[in-house]
Amino acid sequence: MPSGLTRRIEAVQPSATLKITALAKQMRAQGKKVINLAGGEPDFDTPAFIKQAAIAAIEGGATKYTPTTGLPELKQAVADAFRKFSGLSFSPAQVAVTSGAKQALYNAIQALIQEGDEVLMPSPYWVSYPEMVRLAGGTPVEVRTRPADGFRLTAEQVASACTSKTRCLLLNSPANPTGAVLNEATLKAIGRIALEKGLWVISDEIYARLSFDGPARSILAVLPELAPQTLIVDGVSKAYAMTGWRIGFLAGPEKVVAACGRLQDHATSCPSHISQRAALAALTGEQGPVEAMAREFKKRRDLLVERVGRIRKVKLAAAPAGAFYAFLDISGTGLDADALAERLLKEAEVAAVPGSGFGWTDHLRVSFCLDTKEMLVGLDRLAEFTEKLK
Ligand SMILES: Cc1ncc(COP(=O)(O)O)c(C=O)c1O
Structure with a gap:
């Protein structure tokens, strides 16, 4: 044994x-x-038109591998969607398609975090963040928000949690489990700390399209200078009711996205080809x-x-x-x-x-x-x- x-x-x-x-x-x-x-x-x-696209994909023979980080036309559609819905500018080479947003987060953390690195995450945090950080050898650091602030992270809380070992800040707005959405001023102030301290920012924006009291802004849209040190995670799971299709997106500096692609090469290869065709229909079709x-x-x-x-x-x-x-x-x-x-x-x-x-x-x-x-x-x-x- x-x-x-x-x-x-x-x-x-x-x-x-x-x-x-x-x-x-x-x-x-x-x-x-x-x-x-x-x-x-x-x-x-x-939605029915998305399912139909998948059926057509199967019948049309879209049943083989695609490039690891996704079909070129889907990467283009993802870049277009980031521009249209979040005001973010990425080239297709800065985009990777993953098996759910979860894999995008996992890859990004594997690519950026190693032993000794501290990763700040607003608390309450989404369940998988600390485990992903630990799996990469890093140390999750909870930044506790206050119920009285509506669980919205503040720049002061981020600043006081930073140490010489802090390497990365994970953001999630709108947030799971609180539904908290960070406003533009807060995002800017937090982003400035990341700039000043040289932190990576991984912004999980999987709920961005489900925002009730005005649009949820992306930290990168409010502070474009952060582009060289920021990765955006999104996907079709929540917005298009496609959780079981397993399609997520990662976007950021080309070098990091390419590194995540190498990890994916040896872990899962491409996400389901059929699901990619469905995601393409979702992003380019009727909203x-x-x-x-x-x-x-x-x-x-x-x-x-x-x-x-x-x-x-x-x-x-x-x-x-x-x-x-x-x-x-x-x-x-x-x-x-x-x-x-x-x-x-x-x-x-x-x-x-x-x-x-x-x-x-x-x-x-x-x-x-x-x-x-x-x-x-x-x-x-x-x-x-x-x-x-x-
Ligand atoms: C905050 C957050 N990020 C990422 C994910 C993962 O999304 P996906 O199903 O696309 O992997 C979830 C799913 O519950 C989530 O709540």
């Missing part, structure tokens, strides 16, 4: 979001009427479905904020301005997030993600990517359940 797993993999935590969703699915399979407030993907179907989905999420956001406001033991610091999550303070329930999430699922049949996975044990993430009626029933159950707690 060979000896066990590597230290590297032993240190990796399972994803808190995937774990609770799997448990909820299992309970549903047993016939239980679980309400899923734990989801991390739009409940909308991929109405994206706008309709964003409008619907905004409506649900408003309903959720109103309903949560009536739950006595749960608090929401600020209305989420983007994405499709709200991060609820559950300290008034007397339970920590893991215990509450487990009991809520087992006793009230509502799935929600404990904040511990995002670095906060007194918060719970609920999402509004489910039918409105079901969402409201789920929140009512949360109210009843927490009311019953001693």
Whole structure:
């Protein structure tokens, strides 16, 4: 029997979001009427014209490898989309297509981070950031935001977290799990610190198109001088309801993007050719479905904020301005997030993600990517359940 797993993999935590969703699915399979407030993907179907493009791709023989970093016409479409939707200027050579935004982040961190490097990340953070940094040998450094600031990172917080070892700053606006969106002034101030300290910036903009109170700006659009040290991560997963198609994008300095391509050469090769054709249709076709989905999420956001406001033991610091999550303070329930999430699922049949996975044990993430009626029933159950707690 060979000896066990590597230290590297032993240190990796399972994803808190995937774990609770799997448990909820299992309970549903047993016939239980679980309400899923734990989801991390739009409940909308991929628009029909995108599916048709994939069917046509299969029938037309687009079933072979493409270049590792994507079809040239898709890279061009991604560059065009960055210009059109985010005001960013990239050449196709500065773009790589990846198997989901997750792979774009993973590649970027592998390319830039090594032993001894500290990576700043606003906390609450998306579950995978610290694990990706650890897998690269780096040290994740939480920069805790304040609920009173609506969980929006401030430049002062970034400045005071910097040390001589700080190498990179991870940004995520709109954010998972809080829905916080950074305004132009804050992005500029944070960007200036990155310039002054010579930090890499990896900006995860996967929720950029789902912003409810005005557009979510990209740090690179507000401070173009950052271009030589900034990587932008995006993809079709959330905006086009295409999570299962696994197409993400990485854009930035050509040398770094090419390095990420070399990693991809030896890891996964190209993303699915069929999915790339579908993504091409998504980016170049009718954008109405994206706008309709964003409008619907905004409506649900408003309903959720109103309903949560009536739950006595749960608090929401600020209305989420983007994405499709709200991060609820559950300290008034007397339970920590893991215990509450487990009991809520087992006793009230509502799935929600404990904040511990995002670095906060007194918060719970609920999402509004489910039918409105079901969402409201789920929140009512949360109210009843927490009311019953001693
Ligand atoms: C903040 C954030 N970044 C990246 C991803 C990964 O996206 P993809 O499904 O395209 O890999 C997610 C998915 O939940 C996310 O919430």
